[in-house]
Amino acid sequence: xxxxxxxxxxxxxxxxxxxxxxxxxxxxxxxxxxxxxxxxxxxxxxxxxxxxxxxxxxxxxxxxxxxxxxxxxxxxxxxxxxxxxxxxxxxxxxxxxxxxxxxxxxxxxxxxxxxxxxxxxxxxxxxxxxxxxxxxxxxxxxxxxxxxxxxxxxxxxxxxxxxxxxxxxxxxxxxxxxxxxxxxxxxxxxxxxxxxxxxxxxxxxxxxxxxxxxxxxxxxxxxxxxxxxxxxxxxxxxxxxxxxxxxxxxxxxxxxxxxxxxxxxxxxxxxxxxxxxxxxxxxxxxxxxxxxxxxxxxxxxxxxxxxxxxxxxxxxxxxxxxxxxxxxxxxxxxxxxxxxxxxxxxxxxxxxxxxxxxxxxxxxxxxxxxxxxxxxxxxxxxxxxxxxxxxxx
Amino acid sequence: xxxxxxxxxxxxxxxxxxxxxxxxxxxxxxxxxxxxxxxxxxxxxxxxxxxxxxxxxxxxxxxxxxxxxxxxxxxxxxxxxxxxxxxxxxxxxxx
Numbered sequence: 233x234x235x236x237x238x239x240x241x242x243x244x245x246x247x248x249x250x251x252x253x254x255x256x257x258x259x260x261x262x263x264x265x266x267x268x269x270x271x272x273x274x275x276x277x278x279x280x281x282x283x284x285x286x287x288x289x290x291x292x293x294x295x296x297x298x299x300x301x302x303x304x305x306x307x308x309x310x311x312x313x314x315x316x317x318x319x320x321x322x323x324x325x326x327x328x329x330x331x332x333x334x335x336x337x338x339x340x341x342x343x344x345x346x347x348x349x350x351x352x353x354x355x356x357x358x359x360x361x362x363x364x365x366x367x368x369x370x371x372x373x374x375x376x377x378x379x380x381x382x383x384x385x386x387x388x389x390x391x392x393x394x395x396x397x398x399x400x401x402x403x404x405x406x407x408x409x410x411x412x413x414x415x416x417x418x419x420x421x422x423x424x425x426x427x428x429x430x431x432x433x434x435x436x437x438x439x440x441x442x443x444x445x446x447x448x449x450x451x452x453x454x455x456x457x458x459x460x461x462x463x464x465x466x467x468x469x470x471x472x473x474x475x476x477x478x479x480x481x482x483x484x485x486x487x488x489x490x491x492x493x494x495x496x497x498x499x500x501x502x503x504x505x506x507x508x509x510x511x512x513x514x515x516x517x518x519x520x521x522x523x524x525x526x527x528x529x530x531x532x533x534x535x536x537x538x539x540x541x542x543x544x545x546x547x548x549x550x551x552x553x554x555x556x557x558x559x560x561x562x563x564x565x566x567x568x569x570x571x572x573x574x575x576x577x578x579x580x581x582x583x584x585x586x587x588x589x590x591x592x593x594x595x596x597x598x599x600x601x602x603x604x605x606x607x608x609x610x611x612x613x614x615x616x617x618x619x620x621x622x623x624x625x
Numbered sequence: 626x627x628x629x630x631x632x633x634x635x636x637x638x639x640x641x642x643x644x645x646x647x648x649x650x651x652x653x654x655x656x657x658x659x660x661x662x663x664x665x666x667x668x669x670x671x672x673x674x675x676x677x678x679x680x681x682x683x684x685x686x687x688x689x690x691x692x693x694x695x696x697x698x699x700x701x702x703x704x705x706x707x708x709x710x711x712x713x714x715x716x717x718x719x720x
Contacts, residue, residue, distance in 0.1 A: 243628075290665070292689070
């Protein structure tokens with residue numbers, strides 16, 4: 233009980249001490265909380281995107297086949313479907329025609345996608361993803377919300393035209409608009425049937441952009457992918473597992489922007505450590521000498537410094553982490569959006585669900601608070617061993 | 626009032642704010658779970674391989690079906706110049 237009262241008194245003194253130097257203490261806390269905010273915001277944003285990708289893209293095509301020439305993807309002949317007939321275990325091969333359409337007026341890039349949805353898994357339920365309207369018939373297209381806002385101004389216009397490569401116009405009717413809940417997949421998409429996409433891109437009748445392969449037994453995906461790669465050596469075979477693996481690492485710490493964040497944080501910590509370790513100010517020296525003269529022990533001074541460090545780092549951590557959550561959840565990670573989205577004209581609202589897990593919180597704690605406390609050990613010890621008569625000298 | 630008490634009360638207030646945010650987080654997760662079925666069905670029905678985030682460059686719009694070399698393919702000696710390229714790490718794994 234005495235020990236608790238003693239600790240409480242030391243904490244009181246340490247808080248009073250921080251308050252006496254409130255501008256310096258506040259400055260340290262603001263910078264410290266800023267570093268934590270930056271790191272936590274980045275981690276929450278990237279983890280939220282990774283989680284979303286992992287969850288949604290578990291339903292990506294099992295195998296995608298793309299033809300390669302001179303290191304670039306090019307259209308794949310439909311006759312490749314027949315070559316694959318010898319591989320047992322393939323349930324369906326669906327040709328797709330997709331590509332990008334640049335709207336010169338707005339500078340936006342659209343993703344145009346043509347395929348027969350009824351040959352795809354769950355394709356017969358695709359109507360549920362369309363807000364108003366139905367699956368596209370001939371000369372019709374279903375628009376993502378972003379494309380709808382651009383081409384029809386979000387209004388009632390149902391007819392629009394796109395340029396073919398020879399600059400002749402191809403006219404479409406709006407068959408429907410994808411629901412806003414699917415924005416993270418369809419915001420920039422124009423979905424139409426295969427023939428219309430072929431016509432729009434002026435693709436020969438015997439060609440497609442790629443082939444989607446559905447496999448009867450999901451356990452055989454890798455084996456079948458290897459057989460396809462052996463049978464069609466001029467193709468790239470991308471499995472669902474590879475797609476998911478891409479998104480596990482694509483938002484990682486190794487990206488350039490993350491490196492900058494990390495380096496900024498490290499630089500801030502170096503400044504902290506340098507400030508803490510560069511010696512005691514005359515005021516601090518005088519304060520400790522007086523404490524020792526009135527009976528404080530070395531261990532008491534160490535405890536005092538410990539509680540000061542804990543107070544500063546706890547408040548900074550809680551404030552920084554809370555602000556990071558608010559930034560990602562309520563402001564859609566607005567600080568990172570300009571970098572994440574770049575010059576994109578069309579970009580969906582990022583309805584991110586920040587990842588708040590104990591492991592990740594501890595990781596940020598270890599990356600920030602622990603180094604700070606470690607950086608204060610030597611100065612605390614140097615302060616604690618000051619001779620009692622130091623101030624008199 | 627003792628400084629430690631003021632400090633504890635302040636921490637308590639912060640904890641209250643964080644508790645409210647935690648409740649908001651749970652509600653957000655439930656909403657996301659409600660939309661998940663629709664998103665999975667859309668991905669399967671359209672055979673989608675990527676999230677629609679950055680639409681400025683094909684390699685950030687569809688990184689899963691893009692080679693790591695693509696950002697430098699515009700012409701010999703080309704530099705990667707799209708801003709979003711700095712946010713996205715190089716896709717890993719063999720193609």
